[in-house]
Amino acid sequence: MQRRRLSDVAIVSSIVAVVIAGFLTVGGGTTAAPGEAAPRGGAGSEREGAKGGGAEAEDQTQLTQERLDAWRAAKASGTLRVKAAPAAPPSGWAGERVIGPTADDWEPAIAADPNAPYVYLLATRYTGPTACGNQCPLPYHVLKISADGGATWGPDQYLCACRGVNGQFDPQIEVVPNTGAVYAAWMNGYNVVFSKSTNHGQTWTAPVPVYGNVSWNDKPILAVSDNGTDVYIAFNGPTGGDPWIAQSHDAGVTWTQTKIVDSKRYIYAFDGDVLPNGTVVFSETSLLYGGGGALTGDDQVNVYRSTNGGASWSTKLVDTVQIGPVCTAAGCPADYYPGxxxxxxxxNSNLVVLYDGATASGGNETIYAQRSSDGGATWSGKVALST
Incomplete structure (x- = not known):
């Protein structure tokens, strides 16, 4: 599941809010989805803190059920509610709204059409009804569409009924700039799939598996070329966080897979982009786990890059920062804050990367920025954006 995003952890109900600034619509940050388990293992394993598909799937099943039980208990007692949005938004913002006042929504992903007023929002919903009772996934991905730049939103839609799937996680959504087509990637269980819409999200193609013979995958990140032909999805593979990239050069019809690094560190993809000249970049951080899921060592910020349509990949270490404070809130894994x-x-060549990290082990984290003017081959010195 998606590991950690910068947001508050809600105990009973996580809130997905949409914030509107003029005609631009921006989504709130996401938390790690319920059911997330910190990597397990100890020193001496093939990968420090390596997690395997079967064990993590068992954790997911158990914790998802706990989440659903908590929601049902809150609903039965009348305590299930969402705090109203602030009456007066900050200067420059038009306001915000909750997309599901009594739903338990996580992992929001949002995309806006640069040439039309369409905005698309996906979230992982842990509360029903599902598309077909107990034959369809729970949690599932709920889709919301705005045709007026986020001022108003249509009804809840199922991204995919996906009968026979136990649960859906980690949604990703992008709009193809040149065509307005909408691409989505997500996990059906622990398998990453891809689908697209050419009619503004009203209908979607059947999900296409992107993982080939990679037996277990997690945490997809989607990047799309301006014409929609070249599609890249970074994800974790079955050996303790090894980074893979699936790629399609026929708009998502067929896929190949490449493992780009062998490392004892757990490598998390967080973002990706395809420049107009075809250069592909993914920002990924790598962490080292010791016994009991505790982090050891430092946090390495990498950019993985291809200039030949995914035929080969290079690794650029942008920075090394220290691990920040351990999260001690109820239900919060120790590795929630860093990375x-x-x-x-x-x-064609300008990039900005943002990342967080501390200057001393256990210290407070700072948000840093670096720029590249050569497509990610070299990077400027970091600039602190927060204190």
């Missing part, structure tokens, strides 16, 4: 990154491109 986030984001990347965005503009023009």
């Amino acid at each position: 986030h990154s984001a990347i965005a491109g503009f023009g």
Whole structure:
């Protein structure tokens, strides 16, 4: 499941809010989905803190049920509610709204059409009804569509009924700039799939598996070329967080897979982009786990890059930062705070990467930015954006 996103952890009900600034719509951060388990294992395993598909799937099943039980108990006692949005939004913002006042929604993903007023929001919903009773996944992905830049939103839709799937997780959604087609990737269980819509999200193609013979996959990140032909999905494979990239060069019809690094570190993909000239970049952070899921060592911020359509990949270590404080809140894994990154491109060669980290082990974290003017081959010195 998606490991950690910068947001508050809600005890009973996680809230997905949509915030509107003028005509631009922005989604709130996501938390780690319920059912997330910290990597397990100890020193001496093949991968420090390596987690395997079967064991994590068992954790997911158990914790998902606990989550559903908690929601049902809150509903029965009348305590299931969402705090109203602030009456006066901050300056420059038009306001915010909760998409499901009594739903338990996690992992929001949002995409806006750069040439039309359509905005698309996906979230992982842990409360029913499902598309077909106990034959369809729970949690499932709920889709919301706005045709007026986020001012108003249509009804809840199922992204995919996906009969026979136990649960859906880690949604990703992107709009193809040149065509307005909408691409989505997500996990059916522990298998990453891809689907697309060419009619503004009204109908979607049948999900296509992207993982080939990779037996277990997690945490997909989607990146799409401007014309929609080239599609890349980064994900974790079955050996303790090894990074893979699935790629399609026929708009998602067929897929190949490449393992890009062998390492004893757990490598998390957080963001990706395809520049107009075809250069592909993913920002990923790597952490080292010791016994009991505790983090050891430092946090390495990497950019994985291809300039030949995914035929080969290079690794650029952008920075090494220290691990920040351990999360001690109820239900919060020890590795919740460290290791986030984001990347965005503009023009054929300009990139900005953001990441968090501490200057001393256990210290408070700072948000840093670096820029590249050569498509990620080299990076500027970091600039602190927070204190």
